[in-house]
Amino acid sequence: MRVPVKTDNAGERFFEIPNELLEELGWQEGDELEWDKNDDGSYTLSKKHTSV
Numbered sequence: 001m002r003v004p005v006k007t008d009n010a011g012e013r014f015f016e017i018p019n020e021l022l023e024e025l026g027w028q029e030g031d032e033l034e035w036d037k038n039d040d041g042s043y044t045l046s047k048k049h050t051s052v
Contacts, residue, residue, distance in 0.1 A: 003015045022028070025047070032048040 001018075001021060003017065005013050005015050007013050017027070027033075027047055032050075033045055034048045036044045036046065038044055
């Protein structure tokens with residue numbers, strides 16, 4: 001899924017993950033996410049798994 005990158009008043013960039021995607025992925029506000037760079041220069045965002 002692609003979402004637009006926005007810029008706030010302070011110049012910080014951000015994007016919003018649509019609620020239907022959050023529900024599908026089982027993600028919630030406060031979850032830790034991690035970025036992985038792909039060979040083609042794109043990135044994959046995934047929920048960080050912690051071992052207990």
